[in-house]
Amino acid sequence: MELGEMVEVKLFRFDPTIDQQPRYETYKVPYQSKMRILGALRYIADELGVEFAFRDYCGINRCGCCGVKVNGVPMLACWEPAQPKMVIEPLDNFKHIKDILVDRDEFDAMIERLNPRLVRRKVYPGFPEEITHEEMLSTFKLLDCIECGLCTSACPAVREVGLEVFSGPAAYVKLAMRALDPRDEGERTRTIVDNGVFHCVSCLNCTEVCPQGIDVFQDAIEPMKRIAVSQKAYKGHQAFNAVKETIKEYGDVNPLVLIKKVRGIWAIKDLGLAVKLGLKGKLTISQSANPGLSEINRTIEATEVKK
Amino acid sequence: MRIAYYPGCEAKIIATEANKVTRMVLEKLGIELVELENAGCCGSMDLRLDNMSTVLTLGGRILALAEEIKAYKLLTVCNTCALNLNTAISVYNRDDAARAKLNEILSLCERRYNGTMDVITLPWLLIRLVGFISMRKATKKPLDKLRIAPFYGCHMIRPMKFYGFENSMKPSSIDVMIREFFDGQTLNYQGKSSCCGFHTLLTEEETSTGMIGYVIRNATSAGADCIVTPCAQCHTALDTYQQKALKEKGGKDSEIPVLHLSQLVGLAMGIAKEEMGFERHMVSPSRMLEGKGF
Numbered sequence: 001m002e003l004g005e006m007v008e009v010k011l012f013r014f015d016p017t018i019d020q021q022p023r024y025e026t027y028k029v030p031y032q033s034k035m036r037i038l039g040a041l042r043y044i045a046d047e048l049g050v051e052f053a054f055r056d057y058c059g060i061n062r063c064g065c066c067g068v069k070v071n072g073v074p075m076l077a078c079w080e081p082a083q084p085k086m087v088i089e090p091l092d093n094f095k096h097i098k099d100i101l102v103d104r105d106e107f108d109a110m111i112e113r114l115n116p117r118l119v120r121r122k123v124y125p126g127f128p129e130e131i132t133h134e135e136m137l138s139t140f141k142l143l144d145c146i147e148c149g150l151c152t153s154a155c156p157a158v159r160e161v162g163l164e165v166f167s168g169p170a171a172y173v174k175l176a177m178r179a180l181d182p183r184d185e186g187e188r189t190r191t192i193v194d195n196g197v198f199h200c201v202s203c204l205n206c207t208e209v210c211p212q213g214i215d216v217f218q219d220a221i222e223p224m225k226r227i228a229v230s231q232k233a234y235k236g237h238q239a240f241n242a243v244k245e246t247i248k249e250y251g252d253v254n255p256l257v258l259i260k261k262v263r264g265i266w267a268i269k270d271l272g273l274a275v276k277l278g279l280k281g282k283l284t285i286s287q288s289a290n291p292g293l294s295e296i297n298r299t300i301e302a303t304e305v306k307k
Numbered sequence: 308m309r310i311a312y313y314p315g316c317e318a319k320i321i322a323t324e325a326n327k328v329t330r331m332v333l334e335k336l337g338i339e340l341v342e343l344e345n346a347g348c349c350g351s352m353d354l355r356l357d358n359m360s361t362v363l364t365l366g367g368r369i370l371a372l373a374e375e376i377k378a379y380k381l382l383t384v385c386n387t388c389a390l391n392l393n394t395a396i397s398v399y400n401r402d403d404a405a406r407a408k409l410n411e412i413l414s415l416c417e418r419r420y421n422g423t424m425d426v427i428t429l430p431w432l433l434i435r436l437v438g439f440i441s442m443r444k445a446t447k448k449p450l451d452k453l454r455i456a457p458f459y460g461c462h463m464i465r466p467m468k469f470y471g472f473e474n475s476m477k478p479s480s481i482d483v484m485i486r487e488f489f490d491g492q493t494l495n496y497q498g499k500s501s502c503c504g505f506h507t508l509l510t511e512e513e514t515s516t517g518m519i520g521y522v523i524r525n526a527t528s529a530g531a532d533c534i535v536t537p538c539a540q541c542h543t544a545l546d547t548y549q550q551k552a553l554k555e556k557g558g559k560d561s562e563i564p565v566l567h568l569s570q571l572v573g574l575a576m577g578i579a580k581e582e583m584g585f586e587r588h589m590v591s592p593s594r595m596l597e598g599k600g601f
Contacts, residue, residue: 072497073476154476156502160517199514202352203502204465208475215466222355229356236510243353251347253316262509277547280587282321292345295416299368302412303361 005031007082009040012089015098038066038077053101061211064148067091068100074150076211091153107149110167114195116174119186135182141219142177144212151206151216157199166196169206169216176220189233192224198234238262248297251290256283309339311378315385316348317539324584325539329384329569336437343372349391352506366395367409371420380427386538390462392426393469428463429537429568430480442488447577450491452599456531457481457493460538461502489575496529498522503544519544520552527563532595537568546589564592
């Protein structure tokens with residue numbers, strides 16, 4: 001954009017004490033050099049004299065309190081450049097207080113619920129404690145988390161089941177930060193399962209919106225799921241084993257065998273769907289094994305030995 | 308141009324129509340498609356939780372198979388396969404030590420991976436390799452009457468570090484393709500880049516059906532005639548579980564047919580709709596297509 005060009009900001013306005021319905025108001029803001037979204041918001045408040053509620057503090061991607069939804073994508077207002085046309089809304093999956101200001105209480109309580117602090121039972125060996133980079137490798141990047149809540153706001157699983165059932169990716173980043181720490185001695189398995197990490201659908205929205213560039217899914221959520229599956233703590237853990245077994249048996253996934261193994265006798269509940277699928281030719285009873293089966297088994301076995 | 312073709316379990320076993328139509332369409336476009344018949348499963352998201360190195364090695368083996376037949380790229384019609392193979396590529400194409408380890412295991416089956424393969428999905432194949440001019444030439448029946456809601460699926464656009472082709476939260480490749488290649492109308496609706504919930508169907512079914520319902524309801528209320536997806540897994544979730552998802556939310560919403568991207572391309576290229584395997588869909592698109600003159 002050029003200097004002095006007009007940025008069109010469509011701002012979400014809603015005051016629950018007065019308004020029945022949320023409304024959008026449009027403002028024109030002259031573009032300034034290196035303007036961020038926050039710059040436009042500040043201009044509306046300071047220069048245009050509009051009274052509206054928003055939160056900001058540091059302005060340099062450190063405090064994590066200025067998260068807003070811009071054109072449908074959650075981002076930090078202080079960090080992303082102003083766009084020629086912006087629809088600015090409050091974050092999803094949070095309670096709205098007023099205008100684009102959201103209530104962070106529930107979000108903070110979720111983090112607290114997971115007890116994300118180091119638990120140490122043995123006597124502290126004294127300072128300085130020797131920890132190598134290699135030992136800290138899995139937690140290193142997670143320490144960058146600024147608790148802005150963008151990942152939780154972008155999470156479709158939280159949208160469907162609510163924060164009460166699934167604490168959201170941000171809480172799991174905080175948990176993984178401690179659970180993967182080599183010094184931690186806490187019992188984490190139950191916490192992992194009870195806070196609903198298995199509602200995660202692996203959509204990678206969390207990874208994409210993180211302003212700190214943390215790979216939330218691969219570095220935090222997957223390792224947490226891995227711990228729970230390896231301890232057989234999750235009620236559906238046989239599903240993951242069953243996939244492996246069918247691959248070893250057929251080379252590919254065999255949906256019929258898979259459902260039988262996972263659901264057991266309760267597969268009968270899905271009989272209606274299975275019959276419909278069978279009639280459409282989508283399920284075959286006699287699935288032949290993949291021609292490369294022996295090779296596949298050899299590769300799987302080779303990696304298992306190394307585990 | 309020789310392209311190695313890896314359909315993935317979903318298209319090979321459940322949504323076989325996607326497999327059939329993809330071959331048909333690409334053959335007409337003059338692409339030599341060689342299927343990797345002995346490839347096997349990529350490990351999906353489930354094996355990743357069991358042992359990541361197994362998934363990487365299975366991926367490495369598939370890449371080696373594609374390299375062996377001297378293919379230019381490896382095509383897959385399943386987004387999760389693309390993710391797993393890209394994860395393997397991100398390790399083995401750059402890291403010589405990791406590749407040496409992989410080749411140690413692959414030598415058990417007398418194979419070898421040299422780190423030259425690249426994965427591509429159907430929309431990108433059509434846009435990048437086939438290109439605008441050939442696609443316009445091949446378009447016999449413009450889709451101008453259809454109001455199409457594209458559904459991208461997660462693992463084709465995210466994570467951005469693997470693809471970098473388009474905005475991972477606001478994708479546009481299929482929209483542009485439908486508008487520019489086939490003169491169709493595409494709709495903007497919430498949930499376009501959302502998730503179909505396939506990976507929790509076996510373990511947390513209600514979460515998945517909630518997500519399926521979200522996509523279906525948003526597409527219907529935007530006025531779409533059909534949803535189009537490039538991913539076989541997304542198709543299974545959106546098509547097979549659609550009735551169940553709508554029933555859970557009161558059942559007032561109407562059903563909407565879900566097409567594979569390859570089927571849509573086939574329609575535009577003038578392939579008869581009887582050859583597309585529409586009879587295998589749970590929500591039949593036949594009536595909708597007849598109403599639009601196909």
